[in-house]
Amino acid sequence: MVESQQTMGEKIAVVGGGSWATALIKILTENQVKVKWWMRDAEAVAHIRKYRHNPHYLSSVELHPSKVKPYLQLREALKGVDWVILAVPSAFIEDALKDADPSWFEGKKVISGVKGIISSTSQLVTDWFAEKFAVDPQHLGAIAGPCHAEEIALEKYSYITIASASEDTAKEFAKLLTCRFVKTSYLTDLHGVEYAAVMKNIVAMSCGIVHGVGAGDNFQAVMVSNAIIEIQRFLDTVVPLERKVNVSAYLGDLLVTSYSQFSRNRTFGNMIGRGYSVQAAKVELKMIAEGYYATNCIQRINEQYKVDLPIVKFAYDVLYNKEKPLKAFEELKGKFV
Structure with a gap:
């Protein structure tokens, strides 16, 4: 179990505009973090800026503009953040990141929220990411456990596990996802x-x-x-x-x-x-x-x-x-x- 820390100042980029991305942002903003949210849908970005919720997924989740800022340009969303969360379906992740450069991820820790596999290469997401963007394997992790986005939106009590080859990386990120309705743990069996x-x-x-x-x-x-x-x-x-x-x-x-x-x-x-x-x-x-x-x-x-x-x-x-x-x-x- 990881205890919640409400005074954190980490900056996080979430990549993806679907229900799981929305649910993860809801969890993160329970703590004192700044979230830069990248999605490809210009209308959705405009809607979030004006109405403070995702128009297509989990629209009941209120997004606080002081904590969440949507972006259309991936490079801008990644600037100045400590963590990057991948929340794009595996079938689309290669296309979503096709224009990204390894330098954009330099010094960042990357957590996969993708419970899938890269279909073109049959690679695990973290392996593919390490190979394509030269991220230190010790700075990679994955989100696991029984945690449907729809129940997060309803604040149903849930359990999440963070896995990483680095215990420090897993433990640090687990703290970020710990809140009043989410309990977290961590382990090192990433693959x-x-x-x-x-x-x-x-x-x-x-x-x-x-x-x-x-x-x-x-x-x-x-x-x-x-x-x-x-x-x-x-x-x-x-x-x-x-x-x-x-x-x-x-x-x-x-x-x-x-x-x-x-x-x-x-x-x-x-x-x-x-x-x-x-x-x-x-x-x-x-x-x-x-x-x-x-x-x-x-x-x-x-x-x-x-x-x-x-x-x-x-x-x-x-x-x-x-x-x-x-x-x-x-x-x-x-x-x-």
Whole structure:
């Protein structure tokens, strides 16, 4: 647990204009910080300046102009800040940062709020960022844990874990996200936490698919129970490290994403299970389901490691091999204990 510090003077840039970016800004402004918020939507920036809320996402969250200033120019948003938070869906992050220069991030600590993977390279976000922008790996971290943006907007009590290879970086940033409705902790299993977040999206999407074809709560409970074993099996092979996956950064995030009404991955999967095409589900959801892209990436990564991943294979067969969801479900049923 990290105690809240209300007198902090750090300056933070948040990159991204969606619901998670808005929720993170709400948390940050509970403390004495200055937030420079970059987004690409000129109309949204103008709206925030005039009406003090995001017009498209979590519009109930009031944004205080003394603490939050929106920007259209990324370079300007990054000037003079101590921390940079990435809150852009993984499918868009390369495009969002395509014009950025490594010098813009010099001396800054960068925290990924992206619970996804870079689809073009199958890289974890922190690895991709370190390679592209030459940021010291000790200055990189990731946000983990069961924490839906919609509940943050409602100030529902939540738990967040900050992971970094540097304990100091993790601990420092955890303090910034500690407030009256958020409890934080930290750990040093950065890559394990990132992979777990990627895989829980695949599991949640798969839960939606099987629900869409008629499976009930009993089967989903068995599926999620087996999923944490599958995730641990993958982590122990790809990122060998002593870890406890039954804590909130791993299991908690898996559970909330698999069961919550706010889970876009579960919702997306449910559409697929009910017969929607991938394209139709994307259009109706109107938000990114990270699990769709993650499925292809984890499948590709696992070609090297050959870990037994029945849930990943199930999702891949349905989404990319175009296997009928009901047929894939019948095959999946025999894989669990």
